[in-house]
Amino acid sequence: MPLIIKDEYPEKLFRDDGKRLDGRDKDELRPIKMEVGVLENADGSAYLEWGNNKIYAAVYGPREVHPHHLAKPDRGILRVFYRMATFSVFERKRPAPGRREKEISMVISDCLKPVLFLELYPGTAFEVYINVLDADGGTRCACITVAALALADAGVPMRSLVTAVAVGKIDGELITDLSGIEDKAGEADLPCAITWFNEELSLLQFDGETDLEEFSKCLGLAKNAFSKIYEIQLDALKKKYIEIQEEYSRGEKK
Amino acid sequence: MEHEKDEHIEDPTIDTSEDIDVDEFDDEQTSRDLVVPGEVLTEDTKNFLPGRGTIFNKDRSKIISLNIGLKQVKRNYINVIPLRGFYTPRPGDKVIALVTDKNPVKYICDINAKDRGILKPKNTVPRGKPRGYRGGAPDNHDNSTKKYEIGDILIVKVLSADRLNKPELTTVGKYLGKRRDGLVITIDPPKIPRVIGRSGSMIKMLKNLTKSNIFVTQNGRIWLKGEDLAHERLLIDAIRKIEKEAHTVGLTDRMSEYIENEKKIRGMN
Incomplete structure (x- = not known):
């Protein structure tokens, strides 16, 4: 007997004390944890916990392209494979890649391309494998963030890191970093990503309804969130090496 | 099958240091500042030029890093010595x-x-x-x-x-x-200069202390052959340690200490 659970959203997305359902303020991010170099056999890898999202990213390359007809004679290509685990969402997700996953793969690839020097590696591919083990809203933003980290960890020359976050509107209020339920029941959802070398938006998607004034306010919220997440990214990248440096310098003092 | 004379490798105690004689990691000018891609290295573009692993930003007002690595200022060039990366073949x-x-x-x-x-x-x-x-x-x-x-x-x-x-x-x-003999291990290619050391100091030390033959190549692969298995194992552990701690200072001294200690622990003469 299959278990049937209707999608029921709460009527109000704010609690009586003015906070969100998970107890956050309007412009508060979910707790974020990042780590690089987690997979031994990949050229570069990273792991991200963003609220309830748990995501692994692995980077390989530059290497030969298979199937060969995808290779470009004048530049390298960036292939992104965004996949969700069957157990990552409430109802079992069919493991075959669907339309949504293919689209998000393309979106992430287009978002990361401006920071790479693909023209230096003709006929090759950089491959980014992203696996979402646990999903709770904003996975495409989390994936961009973690993929940029994994690329940096692989030693791929990059102009800068990329950071992404979703902003939106629920119950008439503008908020930062939508969770799964806010994404579904809210009014608007605006995932965006920034490339830091020119501080330009590299991803801007929009779903829902706002007026123009609110839209630009949303981007302002995103800008604040970007710099917070960027700090965590930098820390995660440097931590691996600084720990070893410190361990050694402590030994010297003794 | 018949083997040619030229295949015969005389003494494999080869000094590869002629290829890379400067240990970039151990240079005085290399700071221990860890930089990541996109990090601004300097905004003084009149006195400095971007060297290896660095680039001007769009309006040439900043020099930014392309790699995760260590910042190095050499004359008026700013370089970044990468800590991760891949091997690009070059003639020779x-x-x-x-x-x-x-x-x-x-x-x-x-x-x-x-x-x-x-x-x-x-x-x-x-x-x-x-x-x-x-x-x-x-x-x-x-x-x-x-x-x-x-x-x-x-x-x-x-x-x-x-x-x-x-x-x-x-x-x-x-x-x-x-x-025909020996074994090959692979490490991160950017860390190869560290295994060789400044004018081959590290590799000489490794050879002397573990009584092994080592051939270090640019693509991150190291051929080695020791007296026995124990020495080879010690050597591999030492190289892995060098790889891990490539961005710290005074590594050669620390490594010789480490090998001496390990020899005592493992009961090798």
Whole structure:
């Protein structure tokens, strides 16, 4: 007997004390944890916990392209494979890649391309494998963030890191970093990503309804969130090496 | 199968330090500042120029890093010594190759780069060797791929390499050719200069203390052969430790200390 659970959203997305359902303020991010170099056999890898999202990213390359007809004679290509685990969402997700996953793969690839020097590696591919083990809203933003980290960890020359976050509107209020339920029941959802070398938006998607004034306010919220997440990214990248440096310098003092 | 004279490798105690004599990691000018891609290295673009691993930003007002690595200021150039990365073949590099495939006209070798290397049979025998005699059938010496088998470990030199074409290799030359013994380990290619050390100090120390032969190549592969298994194991552990701590200072002294300690712990003389 299959278990049937209707999608029921709460009527109000704010609690009586003015906070969100998970107890956050309007412009508060979910707790974020990042780590690089987690997979031994990949050229570069990273792991991200963003609220309830748990995501692994692995980077390989530059290497030969298979199937060969995808290779470009004048530049390298960036292939992104965004996949969700069957157990990552409430109802079992069919493991075959669907339309949504293919689209998000393309979106992430287009978002990361401006920071790479693909023209230096003709006929090759950089491959980014992203696996979402646990999903709770904003996975495409989390994936961009973690993929940029994994690329940096692989030693791929990059102009800068990329950071992404979703902003939106629920119950008439503008908020930062939508969770799964806010994404579904809210009014608007605006995932965006920034490339830091020119501080330009590299991803801007929009779903829902706002007026123009609110839209630009949303981007302002995103800008604040970007710099917070960027700090965590930098820390995660440097931590691996600084720990070893410190361990050694402590030994010297003794 | 008959083996040529040139295949015979005399004394494998080879000093590779001539290739990379400056240990960039141990340079005084290399700061211990860790930088990541996109980090601004300086905004003083009048006095400094971007060197290796760095770039101007769009309006040339800043110099930014491209890699995760250590910042180095050399004269008026700002470089970033990468800590992670891949090997790009350059002509003249001596590298360790694995024969992965062969056909009647060429061997295909894995050289740990984005393209697989091509080794043509004419590049496996020295020039000027008799090519059969006039009027008779040519001696099938230099145009068949019978010399090496799939799975062989070769030390090769890169003859030509660029962005577009597959690198061409040769096994004619000093120390080049097939290796029949020893073992090969792979480390991160950017950390190879650290294993060699400044003017070969690290590699000399490793050779002396573990009584082993080591051949370090640019593509991140290290061929080694010790007296016995215990020495080889110690050497591999030491190289892994160097790889891990490549960005710290005073590594050579620390490594000799480490090897001496490990020798006592492992009961080796």
